[in-house]
Amino acid sequence: MSDNLSKLQEEIKSSNGLHITSSWLNHTGVEEYFSEELVITVKASTPIAEICKVLAKNDQVLPFYVENQEQSIGAAYANGAQDLSDSVLGVQIIDGSGELLNFGGQVMKNVAGYDVARMLIGSKGQLAVVTQISFKVMPRHYVGELKPHIKTVERSALREVIESRLKAVFDPRGIFN
């Protein structure tokens, strides 16, 4: 575990209120990349353009629409603006109690436990600090034209209730705002 993450855990444990951004997290770089496995694991503050550059060396791409290449991968994940759900394999997070947790992993097929790695897409930094994400990548020529996925459905009252309870699971002290 890097010192950087231990420091973040301590900061979260002693904090009463935090607004998470990529620059606050300041956790960048490609952690692992196995081109023959079609898997890349990146730290959350890494700019998407940087990831694409690494993948391009093996003629591979992130197989989802990206609006802004300068954005960090963690921001794209947290905002859920792009339909990256199908490509996420795993996440490392720090929850509101400062615990470092892993869900999912680096393999294509994994049905052990609830799919928290995909659930936290769109969590907007309200549930946990996402520190690292693993993605399935694809050879460039298998990926057609990528279009933004427009999210249109209104949120039901029941969904609001479930989401607020889920926030309490991950952030029981309500420090992420």
Added chain:
Amino acid sequence: MKVIDELLQKLPKDIVLVGEENTRPFECDGLSVYRQKPLAVVLPETVEQIKQVLKICKQHSTPVVTRGAGTGLAGGAMPLAQSIVLGLSKLNKIKFVDVEKQLAVLEPGVRNIAISEAVAEHGLYYAPDPSSQIACSIGGNVAENSGGVHCLKYGLTVHNVEAVKILTINGEELVLSRDDQGLGLLAVMNGSEGLLGVIVEITVKLTRTPKLARVVMAGFDSVRDCANSVAEIIKAGIIPAGLEMMDSFAIEAAEGFAKVGYPLDAQALLLCELDGSESEVQAELEVVLKVLSSASSIKVSNNEKERLDLWKGRKSAFPAVGRLSPDYYCMDGTIPRRHLADMLEKINTLSKKYKLRVANVFHAGDGNLHPLILYDANIPGELERTEEFGTEILRLSVDMGGSITGEHGVGVEKLDAMCHQFNDKELEIFHQIKAVFDPELLLNPGKAIPELHRCAELGAMHVHHGQLPHPELERF
């Protein structure tokens, strides 16, 4: 029992099954070593009746085990002693097909293969194809996030589901869709093993049927060469529609059963399916044949009959192994592909240690292993030895950076193995997620996620992503 009386009173008599004889067919799912008779079985014909069942069960604090076709391999649909089984097989209508948008809206009891059959005339099919696809139902597929042989290119169930409608334990309807704003709740429902809600409607994505598909069969003198060729194919920029591997024992069993011309002298066999337009398949074929130049034998299907024949051996591998042994136990770990050869060697070593034969059948393309451990349940202690052997394989999978289950689910079978893959804090999050949806723990309680005290008793050494607490120690 009051709960049974009320079910019989408020629902049509013929959909409520009570008594030893009537409930016996539901005492287990595809994992038949675990059996338990429920209080009663209800087979509703409408969503309103499901709501009624949930209402009654909630009032009496009676657990509900939802069941699809009962083909699951992890005991996810095995009844609990004081539970009601809610069987959804009668809800089997295809409600709507949108050919242009390539979507189908389904009741949960629709069989997997029935979707593809219904839309074949439009040049479409439903991609995920678990080997039980002639029997298993789409509701169960979503609950287990089922896979199949084509996942590498076409994804698992979660990649092919557009929306689900669930009933909460309170009987409230909740629609979860890809178009939702907010958290990824649709993904959570996939693979939730009946613990969060009752899935009553599913919208799936339909895939255009490829113009052509061809299979390359390659025999190898060495398991390691075969495993390495899997990585080489991917490295060459090819994503096969299917990429399957079998060891010599599995080849022998399959050929003895299906008689399709598998090379009996090979140590390992690779089946690589390529699909797309004629030119795409031709281009991929050239690359693949080049990569497979070290194979000891090569055969390429020249027509649809040959292609199906080559698959027939693989698809009948399980029943074929079943002919060789009174019982077999199917494992489901996944590992990063680069460890395939090491894993096979270790399984062979364990096979000698436990004195139990193993046939290896892999979805090699996505690192999903299905070692079949052969045993005889009538020999005292053999099942226990088999389970120990299986647990060792699952631990190895986790230690190599993989998972204890790729597509079969945890159910009751892999609760102990879960303690190895997740730490207490992570398991506690899972328990709390269940409580968000089902605070009284009435939906399939006790399955999928182990209680923390269970893990403590096991004293499992926790390992994460291959990072061992003491990496200097020899462990295999």
